[in-house]
Amino acid sequence: MSAHVRPGWMEKPKPLTQAAKAVALAAVVLLVCVPFLVIVSTSLASQREVVEGGGWVLWPQEPTFKAYQDILDGGIVTHALGVSAGVTVVGTLLSLACTVTLAYALSRPGVFGGKPVLLLVLFTFLFPPGMIPGFLVVKELGLLDSYSSLVLPVLVNVFNLVVLRGFFQGIPEELYEAARLDGAGDWRVLWSVVLPLSKAALAVVGLFYAVAYWNSWFYASLYLESDHWPLQQVLRTYVVAGTDLTDTATSEGTVNAPQTVQMAVLVIATVPILLVYPFLQKYFTKGVLTGAIKS
Secondary structure (H helix, E strand, O other): OOOOOOOHHHOOOOHHHHHHHHHHHHHHHHHHHHHHHHHHHHHHOOHHHHHHOOOOOOOOOOOOOHHHHHHOOOOHHHHHHHHHHHHHHHHHHHHHHHHHHHHHHHHOOOOOOHHHHHHHHHHHHHOOOOHHHHHHHHHHOOOOOOHHHHOHHHOOOHHHHHHHHHHHHOOOHHHHHHHHHOOOOHHHHHHHHHHHHOHHHHHHHHHHHHHHHHHOOHHHHHHOOHHHOOHHHHHHHHHHOOOOOOOOEOOOOOEOOHHHHHHHHHHHHHHHHHHHHHHHHHHHHHHHHHHHHHO
C-alpha cells in the first residue's frame, strides 16, 4: 500500500453520503422539534384556537399564559412541583455523596473487604429486587407515605458507581502517593486530589441522578398518598389517565381547554431538565467514556 493511500474509514465521505446524512439528521431534528413545538404552542393557545385546531395548535395566533397561571396558582401542580424539586435536589446530593465515597473506597487497592462488597453491589445490578420485596422493605422501615421512600431505595445506582470507580482508578497513582507523603488521610486525598480531578465524571453522574429523581413516578405511586405526589405522578395521572385536576378553572369561572392544561403541565415537567443539559453537555463524552473504558 502506498504511503499516500489512506484507509477507507479515513477517506472523505462522498457527496451522496454527506447528503444522505444531512437528510437523515434533518428528519431526526424534525421528529424531535415539531412535536415539542406543538406541545408548547398548544399550551399557549386560547380555547378557541384549540377547538378550531381539533385539539392541537402548531403556532398560536393569540398566545396566552392563562393555563400556566391557573395551574401554578397554589394548586396541585404547584405543590407537586415543589415536591419534585426538593426530592431532586436532596436526592441528588445524597446519592452523589454516597456514590463518591463508596466508589473511592472500592477503587483503592488493598481495601479490606473491597472485592466482596463490589461483588455484592454488582449482584444487585444483575438480580434487582422485585416490586413486592421492595414494598415490604419500605413498609417495615416505616417509610410509607414519606419522601424518604423516593430516595433511600435508589440511593446508589450501580452503573454510576462503576463509572466513578473507573474514573478514580484512572487517576495517576503518583498523585495518591504524593498526597500520602504530605500526610494527607483518605478524606483529605478524596477532597483535595480526587474530586477536583473528577469534575467531568461528577457532572455526568449528578445529571443522571437528577434526571432519574425528577422523572421518577413509579415509587411515588407505590409509596405515597395522592396529596404528596411529585410532578411526574401528577403528569401521568392527568395527561395519560385523563383524570381531572381541580385547579384548572380560571378566576373568572371559565375553564381552559383540557389539551391546553395538559400541555402546560407537560412543559412544566420537561423544561427544567432541558435547561440543565446544555451546561453539562461538554462533560458527557469525557465523563462517561473514561470511567466505562477503565472499568
